[in-house]
Amino acid sequence: MQRSWRISPPFLLIAGFAVLILVGTVLLKFSPSENTFLSWSEALFTATSAVTVTGLVVTDTGPTFSFWGEAVILILMQVGGLGLMTFAVLALLSLGGRVRGRRYLTANSPYNETHPRDVIRTAKAVVKLALVIEGAALVPLALVWVPEHGWIQGLWWSLFHTVSAFNNAGFTLSPDSLMGYAGDPIINSVIPALYLIGGLGFIVIMGMLDYRHSRRLDINVKVMLFGTAVLSLMGAAMIYMLESDNPATLATLPGLSDQLWTSWLQATTPRTAGFNSLDISGLTQPTSLVLMLLMFIGAGANSTASGIKVTTLFVLLAATWSYLRRRREPMLFSHAIDTTTLLKALAVTVMAILGIFMGTLALSITEDADLLTVAFEATSALGTVGLTRGLTPELSDWGQVIIMMMMFVGRVCPLTVAYLIGSAFASSSQHSMQAELQIG
Template sequence: MQHRQDPSSRREPRAWRISPPLLLAAGFLALILVGTVLLKLPFATTTALAWRNALFTATSAVTVTGLVVTDTQATFTLWGELVILLLMQAGGLGLMTFAVLALLSLGGRITSRRYLAASGTLHATHPRDVMRTAKEVIKLALIIEGIALVPLALVWVPEHGWLEGLWWSLFHTVSAFNNAGFTLSSDSLMAYAGHPVINTVIPALYLIGGLGFIVIVGILDYRIGRPLDINVKVVLLGTLVLSLAGTAMLYLLEADNPDTLAALPALSDQLWASWLQATTPRTAGFNSLDIGSLTQPTSLVLMLLMFVGAGANGTGSGIKVTTLFVLLAATWAYLRQRRQPTLCAQVIDTTTLLKALAVTVMAVIGIFMGTLALSLTEQADLLTVAFEATSALGTVGLTRGLTPELSGAGQFIIMIMMFVGRVCPLTVAYLVGSAFASSGDTVKTQLQIG
C-alpha cells in the first residue's frame, strides 16, 4: 500500500549556511584566478605577458580598480579585452548582489515593485534569494548600460568605424558603470577633456553605479507625497555635495596650472575637465587631466574623495558617503553636547555608528600600512606613494605614474590592497551588523554602511 505524503511535512529548501563575507571573498578569488589564466592564453595578448602582470590585471579588473601595469589596448587582443570586460562586469555586479544579500541575511527587506524577500534567518542565504537578487541586479545594470551605449556610440562610431566604435562604446560603458576605470586609450579620457557627451555620459554611469542597487530602486519607485528612504536621501545629498564642492575646488586649485586646466583652450573645456576629474575619484578611475601634473593641494583633495568613495551597495568602494555623513553627524552632536546624533531628522543607532567607526578606522590603518610598505619597496616621494595606496585601497585606479613602474613587491602590495579595499568595508559592516542582530538590539535607523 502506498502512503501519501502529508503536505504539511514538506520542508522548505534548506538555506546555504555560508557567511556572505566568505562567499564574497571566495567568489572574487575564484574570478581573479580564472581571469589570470584566461589572460595568459596566447591569443589573449599581442606580446608575451608575465604571470605577475596577468594576475595584477585580473585583480584590478575583478576589484574594478583600473590600475594597470600594461597598456590595455596595446597589450591585449580583442579576446583579452573581452575577458577584462567580463571580469569588470562580474566584479561590479557581484558586489552589488552581495550587498543586497547581506542586508537580506540580517533580516532586512526591500519592498518595491522590484520586490526581494528576505530569508529572515541570520547567516542563512537561500538559493532562491541569491538567484532572485542576481537577476534583478543584472537586469537593472543591463538596462542602464544599454541606454548609455547609444550616445557613446554616436561619438566613437564616426571616429573608429562601426565595429571598433561599438566595441569602444560597450567597453567604456561597462567600465564606467562598474566604476572600473579601464579604458582602451593610453591616456584614458584626456583626448576628450572638453567633450560634452563623454563628460556627461561617463560620469553619469559611474555616479549611478556608485549609488547602489537599493538607492536606484528607491529613486525609481519614488512617488510624490511619499517620503524618501533615509539611504536615498543621504547618498543623493552626499553625492551632490561632494561632486559640486570637488569640482569647484579642483577648478580653483588648477585654473592657473599650465600643465592641466590652463592648457585647455576654453572655459567650457576647463569646467568639463574639472567636473570629470572631481567626480571620478569616487572610485571610477578615469582621468581627463594628467594626474602626475596636478598640484599637491589638488592631489590631497583627490585623496580625500578617494577615501570617501561612493554609496553603499554600489559598484564603488571607499568608506562610503553614508559613513562620512554618519561620522560628521556624530561629531556635530558631540560638539553640541547632545547624547544622540541625528541625520535627516532620524536618530543614528549604536550599530550604525559602530559600523561607520570600524570601517573608517580600518581604512585609515590600511592606507597607513600600504603607504609604509610602498615606501620601503619603491623609489618615490611620499605624496606619490600615499596617493597610490589610497587609490588602491579605495579601488579607484588613479595614479601619479607609479603603477607602471612598480617593483614585483610593489605590485604584490597593491594587489593585496585592491582586494582588501573591495572586500573589507562590506565585511566589517556585515560582521558588526550581525553581532548586534544576534544580540537582539533594536535598530532605529536603516542606514547602509560599507
C-alpha cells in the first residue's frame, strides 16, 4: 500500500523558517562585503530580519553588502514573505476553508494536514500574484531611481525596494531609509501601495478580483478594506497634527504637499513595512505611541504582514460594543462572530501583549535605554515592523538575541496559534472555516 506523505502546517512553517534563516546566515557570512567585515552574529541577525521580513538591521544594508549579499537578502525577503502567505492559505484550506472562485484552491480533507500537491498548487498561485504586482511597480520606481543611479543600479534599486515593500520587509539600500525621498509623490505612493496590497493578504486580493463575477464581497474583504482605510487615514491625520510643528520632523519639509505625503507613508508603514521618511528618534512621544499602536495591530491575515491583524482588532471591538449594549452575540458588518473566531482573537492578542511585555522587560535589563525606546523596539520586533528609535544598531549581544527571538516568534506564532485553535474546533465539531473571519 502506498504511503501518503502529509505535513503538519505549523511544523512546516517553523521548520521552514528556521532552515531558511540558517542557510541565509551562511550565505550572507560568505558573501563579499563592500567595506566591513561581517561577523556571524551580524549575518544571523540580518538573515533573521530578512526571513521574518522585519527590516531591523545592526549594519546598513547598502554600504555593507555587495550586490551578491543584497541579492541574498532579496531572496530571503521574497521567500519569507510569500512563504508565510502560502502557509496562511494552506492552513485555511486544511481546516476546510475555501478561496472563492479559484479552482486551483479548494477545500482539503478534514484531517488538518496538508498534502505536498496542495503546497505546490498554492505556492504557484501566491508567487504568480506576487510577481504580477511587483512587476507592475518596477516601472514607476525606475522613473525615479534610473535617472539618479544609472540603468543598472537604478533598476536594481527598483527591484530591491519593490520586493522589500510588497513583502512588508522594510529593507532599503539607503542608510536613512526613505528620508531622502520625503515628499516625493512617486515613492510615497508606489511604495505604500505595494506594502498595503501585500498586507491585505492573498484571500482578500482574490476576493476583490472575484467581485466582478460574484458581485459580492466576503466579510474578510469588507473588514480588511474598511479597517485599512480607517487606520491609514486616521494615522496620517494624527501624525500630521502631532508633528507639523516639530522642527526635527515635518517642520523641516518645505511645503504642505511634502508634509502630507510624508505623513501618509509614515502612518501606513507601521503595518508592518518598516520604511521611514521621518527620523523616528525625533518623533514626539505621542507620535511614537501612535506608531506603537499601529505596529501592534499590523495588517491582514494570509498576508506578508504581522501584528495581531486588523480583523482581530475589529472582532474585539465588535465584542466590546456588544457587551456594552448587552447583546449576547457580537455582530460585524451584519455577520455574527462565532466563539471560535472570538477565541482566536483573544488568544492572539493576549499572547502579543505578553510577548511585548516580556521583550520590553528583557531589553530593559540588557540595554541602557529609556523605557519608550525599549518598548518601541520590542513592539517593532514582535510586529516584524522594522522601525527603530536608534536602539537596534547599538544592541548588546544579549539584546540581539532577544530581538531575533521576538522577530521569529512574531512571525510564526500568531498563525500557529490561530491554526491550533481552529483545528481543535474543526476536529471536534467539523465546523467549516469558510464563514469565519481570518485571524492570525
